[in-house]
Amino acid sequence: MKCFISISLFFSVLFVNGQNIERKIIIENGTYYYTTIDENYQVATMHTGNVNSPLKEETALAMPAGRNYNDPIIPFSWDLQNNQVYAVNFLVNPMNDRMEALKRFSFSSLQEWEKAGSVQDMISLSTGYTPFAPFQPYANALKQSKILHNFYFDGIALTDSTYSMVISNHDQISYWTYNGKYWLQSTIWTVTALNYFTLFKWENKTYMYAWDGTVYKMTDEKMIPAAILEETPPLKDITLVINRDKNSVSYFKNTEFNKEKSLTENLENRLTNVLISYKKK
Amino acid sequence: MQKIVHGLLLAGLLSPVCVNSQNFTYSNVDLVSVTFSGGNLTIKKDNGSGPYSTPQFTAAGNQFPVAYVSNNAPTVAASFTIDCANVPASIWVRGSGSDAMDFPATSVTLGSPSGTVYPFNYPATVGSHVFTDNIVRFFKPFTIEWEFSFDGTTWYPAGTSTNTLYVVRDTPQSETSQFKWFHTVYDLSCRNAQYESTDTGIISHIWTEFLDHVVLNCDDDSLFYYKIMNSPNVTLASLLANKDAECYTFAQLFLAAIKIQGVVRTNNYVYVTPINNTVCSHTVNRFIVKNWTFGTPSAAAECPEFPYKNTYTITTLPPPYTAYVWDTYDISDAVGIYGSCTKNPSSYFNNHQIVKLDGVYYDACYGVTFPNLAAIEGTAFDGYSYRYNVGITYHALFTTDLTQSDLSETITTW
Numbered sequence: 001m002k003c004f005i006s007i008s009l010f011f012s013v014l015f016v017n018g019q020n021i022e023r024k025i026i027i028e029n030g031t032y033y034y035t036t037i038d039e040n041y042q043v044a045t046m047h048t049g050n051v052n053s054p055l056k057e058e059t060a061l062a063m064p065a066g067r068n069y070n071d072p073i074i075p076f077s078w079d080l081q082n083n084q085v086y087a088v089n090f091l092v093n094p095m096n097d098r099m100e101a102l103k104r105f106s107f108s109s110l111q112e113w114e115k116a117g118s119v120q121d122m123i124s125l126s127t128g129y130t131p132f133a134p135f136q137p138y139a140n141a142l143k144q145s146k147i148l149h150n151f152y153f154d155g156i157a158l159t160d161s162t163y164s165m166v167i168s169n170h171d172q173i174s175y176w177t178y179n180g181k182y183w184l185q186s187t188i189w190t191v192t193a194l195n196y197f198t199l200f201k202w203e204n205k206t207y208m209y210a211w212d213g214t215v216y217k218m219t220d221e222k223m224i225p226a227a228i229l230e231e232t233p234p235l236k237d238i239t240l241v242i243n244r245d246k247n248s249v250s251y252f253k254n255t256e257f258n259k260e261k262s263l264t265e266n267l268e269n270r271l272t273n274v275l276i277s278y279k280k281k
Numbered sequence: 282m283q284k285i286v287h288g289l290l291l292a293g294l295l296s297p298v299c300v301n302s303q304n305f306t307y308s309n310v311d312l313v314s315v316t317f318s319g320g321n322l323t324i325k326k327d328n329g330s331g332p333y334s335t336p337q338f339t340a341a342g343n344q345f346p347v348a349y350v351s352n353n354a355p356t357v358a359a360s361f362t363i364d365c366a367n368v369p370a371s372i373w374v375r376g377s378g379s380d381a382m383d384f385p386a387t388s389v390t391l392g393s394p395s396g397t398v399y400p401f402n403y404p405a406t407v408g409s410h411v412f413t414d415n416i417v418r419f420f421k422p423f424t425i426e427w428e429f430s431f432d433g434t435t436w437y438p439a440g441t442s443t444n445t446l447y448v449v450r451d452t453p454q455s456e457t458s459q460f461k462w463f464h465t466v467y468d469l470s471c472r473n474a475q476y477e478s479t480d481t482g483i484i485s486h487i488w489t490e491f492l493d494h495v496v497l498n499c500d501d502d503s504l505f506y507y508k509i510m511n512s513p514n515v516t517l518a519s520l521l522a523n524k525d526a527e528c529y530t531f532a533q534l535f536l537a538a539i540k541i542q543g544v545v546r547t548n549n550y551v552y553v554t555p556i557n558n559t560v561c562s563h564t565v566n567r568f569i570v571k572n573w574t575f576g577t578p579s580a581a582a583e584c585p586e587f588p589y590k591n592t593y594t595i596t597t598l599p600p601p602y603t604a605y606v607w608d609t610y611d612i613s614d615a616v617g618i619y620g621s622c623t624k625n626p627s628s629y630f631n632n633h634q635i636v637k638l639d640g641v642y643y644d645a646c647y648g649v650t651f652p653n654l655a656a657i658e659g660t661a662f663d664g665y666s667y668r669y670n671v672g673i674t675y676h677a678l679f680t681t682d683l684t685q686s687d688l689s690e691t692i693t694t695w
Contacts, residue, residue, distance in 0.1 A: 041513045069516055070693065071457045092515045092529055094630040097566045099557050120511050124596035127631070128675060139557075147548055147692045 020254075022067075022076035023154070023198045024240040025263070027051055032263045035063065035078050041119045042066040042091035043126070044076055046110055055266065056259040062116035064126040065103050066091040074152050074196055081157035083107045088135075088155060095127040099139060102155070102163075104132035136183040137167040137176045145170060152196040156206065164206040166218060168193035175206070175218045186220040198235060200242055200249055209251075211235050241267070309364040312427055312440025314339045318405055319356025322348040322453065325463050327498060327521040333464075336360075338442040346499070347423070348447040348467050350543075352414035355446070357384055358405040359427060361439060363391070364398045373430040374403040374439065379423045379446075383409040386433060403427075415478045417542060418448035419471040445499075447471040450478060451543025459695065460537055465521050468499035470538035480544050484638055487538045491648040496531065496621045498524065506531060506620030506646040509602040510627045529634045531621060531645035536636055536695050546638050550695035553657065554632040555665060555686045560586050561678075565686040567666035568658075569679065570628035572617030579611050580678055586685055587667060587678035594673055597629065605629065612679055618661060620646050629666070629677075637692065654688045 019036035022044070026033045032051050035044050043066040049058035065087035067076040077088040089101045103126070116122060137153065148169060155165035161180040166173060173193060175186035195211035199218075206218040207226060213233060217224040233253060241250040257266045314336035323332045324346050333345040349355055357376065368391055376384035384406050392400040412418055423446035427439040447467040456462060474486045490496055496504045498521060505525040513519075514526035517533040536549055557564050561584035578588035589611040597605045605614050620626035626646075635657075636643040642651040644661075651657045665686040668677040 040516075040519060042515065069459060071459055071695075073458060092527075092634070094527060094627065094632060095567075097554070097557075097631045099564070099566065118600075119513050120598075120602065121596070123513060124511070124598070128595065128670065130670065142689070142691060146690055149694070151693075 020075075021239050022078065024200070024242055026080050026242045026244065027246075027263075028080070028244040030245065033080055035076055037066055037076055038119070041123070042068055042093075043119055043122050044078070044087065045113070046085070046107075049263070051263045053262055054260055055257055055263060060113060061110035062113045062122050063087065063110060064105065064122055064129050065089040066123075066126065068092040072152075072195065075154075075198070077154045079156045080107065082160050084157070084160070085110070086132075086155065086157050086163065088153065089126050089129070091123065091126065093123055093127055095124070097127070099135050100131040101135045101138070102131045102133050103129050105129065133163065133178050133183070136178075137165050137174070137185075140174075140185065141167055141169040144172065150193050152193050154197060154199045154208075156199045156201055158201060158204055158206065164199065164218070166197060166199060166206075166208055168197075173223070175220065175223070177206075177220075184220070186218070187222070189223055191223070195234065195236060198240060200240060202249060207249075209235055209240060310429055310437070310439045311362050311364075312340055312442060313360040313362055313400075314343075315360075315425065315442040315444070316358045316405070317347045317355055317444070318358065319407060320349065320353050321355065322350065322449070323462055324348055324447075324467060325461050327464050329518055329522050337444050340440075344444055346445040346447065346464055346467065348449060349412060350452050351412050351416055351418070351448050351450055354408040354411045355382065356405050356407050357403075357425065359403040359425075359442070360400065361403070361427075361429070362398050362400050363429075366397045368399050369431055372401055373433045373436075374401070374427065375430075375436070376403070376425040376427050378408065378425040379420050380412070380418070381409070382425075384425065385409070386430070388433070412448045415450055416448070417450050417471055417474040417477050417483065418446075419475045420446040420448075421468075421472070422446075449542050450474075450483065453543055454540040454545065459517060459533065460540055461518060462541060463517070463521050463537070465498040466517075466534070466537045466541050469497070469534070470541050473538075474542065481639075483542050483544055484539055487535065488643060488650075490538075491531070491535060491621070491643075491645045494619045494621055494623075494648050496534070496645075503622040504531075504534070505622045507623055507626035510604070511596075511598040511602045528644075528646045532634050532636045532643075533695060535643060535645040539638075547694045548692045549637055550693050551635050551637045551642065552632055552691040552693070553635060553654065553688050554691075556689045558686055560584065560667065560685060563667040563669055563678075565665050565667045566631055567668060567677065568630055568686075568688075569612075569663045569666060570618060570630065570661050571663045572615040573628070573663045573679075574613050574615045575679075575681060576611050576613070579609075584678055586682065587665075587680040589664075589679040589681075591677045591679070593675050593677070595675075597677075598627075608674065612664075617663075618647055618649075621648070654690060658683055658688055 022035045033048050035046050044063040046061040046063050047058050067090045079086040085105050085107050087103045089103050151169045153167040157163050163178040165176045171192040172188050173191045174188045177184050197208050197210045200207050208216045215226045217226040238251040315338035316336040325332050337345040337347050371388045371390050373386050373388050375386040389401050422443040425442045428436040429439040430436045473490050474483045477483045477486050508525035512525050514523050515529045520526035520530035555565050580590035581588035591610040592608045616625045664679050664681045666679045668675050
């Protein structure tokens with residue numbers, strides 16, 4: 001039995017100030033990053049701070065991007081790569097063009113909410129932001145069917161110039177990569193996404209943590225089952241932890257954080273010390 | 282309740298029991314509260330603070346709404362007090378409600394007094410008949426005239442409870458993160474679909490709420506379409522809480538009013554946007570809804586197909602969000618198609634969301650229907666647009682030639 005990713009198990013539900021963490025926490029250079037969505041206005045906030053400092057000391061940065069509340073929920077698709085924030089701006093707004101939803105902006109350009117302006121201003125900014133690539137995977141999905149059902153997506157940056165995305169609609173899933181100039185589409189697999197999925201990068205390859213706890217390695221030709229976790233909580237019940245300092249990918253069952261404690265303390269206190277147990281298919 | 286009971290027997294003057302006292306006033310029997318139960322549906326407050334609690338009626342001021350599915354009878358309990366030094370061990374109580382809904386006479390035992398005030402409770406009792414199966418009903422108010430008696434023969438008023446009561450045709454569709462059983466959803470739905478039983482009858486009657494551009498909530502307050510032109514409210518919950526929102530929410534309100542009756546329609550929520558064709562090396566992804574005033578085109582040399590040009594910085598809708606503000610402009614917004622409670626709502630869009638039921642497109646925020654997408658364009662649009670930015674300045678180019686693009690639709694189930 002080999003370990004593919006280290007999976008840390010926590011037990012409870014993750015909320016910060018009543019808001020769900022969107023998909024994942026990234027830890028890099030001793031700093032954490034996670035996003036939440038405003039419960040009323042769809043706009044994302046990037047939360048960041050030192051992993052060893054109390055969470056209440058975090059910095060909350062306004063993001064010119066967000067996501068809608070339509071059922072079923074597609075959590076905010078975002079990533080951080082070399083000071084660049086990637087986001088799919090899928091909030092509903094009469095000026096937001098979904099075909100221009102793929103945004104990339106400098107992390108250092110983000111401002112705290114007090115300086116960033118009103119929610120309306122941030123939404124306007126988000127809809128006007130020039131996309132870094134056309135949302136070709138979405139356009140292609142619509143070509144297949146104008147009816148969206150079991151429609152989900154997530155995207156991550158692989159390098160400074162490459163981005164990958166998995167998108168599903170009806171009973172099809174496809175993997176896309178953008179090389180800075182154009183999109184390449186993989187084989188289309190006949191798989192029904194029963195809920196959302198989340199991508200993560202491992203050794204510059206794209207992996208998909210699926211709704212049922214199965215982890216797939218995504219290639220142009222295949223969705224390779226890479227890990228079936230011994231305990232397979234639905235993705236909606238967990239949050240991924242992408243720890244680039246430890247070169248690990250973990251998850252914990254959603255829980256309420258103690259803002260008086262650091263992220264490290266919050267996670268350590270809830271660790272079950274159960275590392276990965278998986279069976280290769 | 283201040284009336285004095287006359288005709289009581291003089292012989293009762295010396296009786297220790299109040300009912301026989303010459304000066305007995307039945308105002309000393311007070312209705313305290315009324316609680317509905319027996320399968321009544323949850324109703325959530327529009328302000329987002331959760332469901333209404335019980336008792337639904339109190340003398341102190343509660344008049345909360347109640348809802349049942351048709352073919353069910355309401356179950357009602359009530360609490361009273363009688364202020365009298367000498368009382369019998371038990372009292373008869375009955376109720377007579379709207380829709381000839383009777384709550385039969387029941388003998389109840391008085392509780393322990395506080396001074397001379399004795400409590401007594403009419404137990405949870407099923408009404409005399411079910412609400413007619415498969416029929417929507419709207420009782421505003423649903424009243425119950427309560428009476429008491431010492432002998433089961435002679436009855437005296439004991440107060441009136443007043444609640445709004447909704448009867449939905451079938452069990453509502455389950456709540457989702459967006460579809461909630463809000464008070465206004467019941468109210469708008471049952472108010473308009475009163476006595477309806479068929480899907481088509483329910484849909485067509487609920488739709489009448491949207492036809493006159495005055496959509497009202499459960500308190501008869503107006504729900505505005507873009508009271509401020511960049512309203513950030515995009516959910517049913519935010520529309521009802523703030524009474525002002527974008528197009529999405531009116532479509533959701535219409536669908537919610539249908540779903541609360543148990544009517545099922547899939548693929549009912551349509552996202553409309555230009556087809557994103559390319560003109561003059563730019564993607565056409567905006568449209569303008571009537572009316573716009575077109576001046577002298579200044580961009581014919583830049584793009585002959587889109588000769589009108591406006592420019593703006595960051596946003597066209599700066600505070601106080603009541604009008605479009607341009608740095609330069611060839612075209613300007615004018616009053617055109619009314620929105621709900623708004624004469625001149627926002628009208629420069631990338632997308633619009635409407636309802637599609639049985640092949641008909643319902644645009645709830647404007648109160649109009651269309652047989653197809655082309656009809657939307659032909660009836661409501663003044664033109665198409667594309668835009669690009671140079672630094673922080675956006676250049677928006679327009680055409681009145683509606684053949685320059687077309688509409689696409691993306692359909693989901695709300």
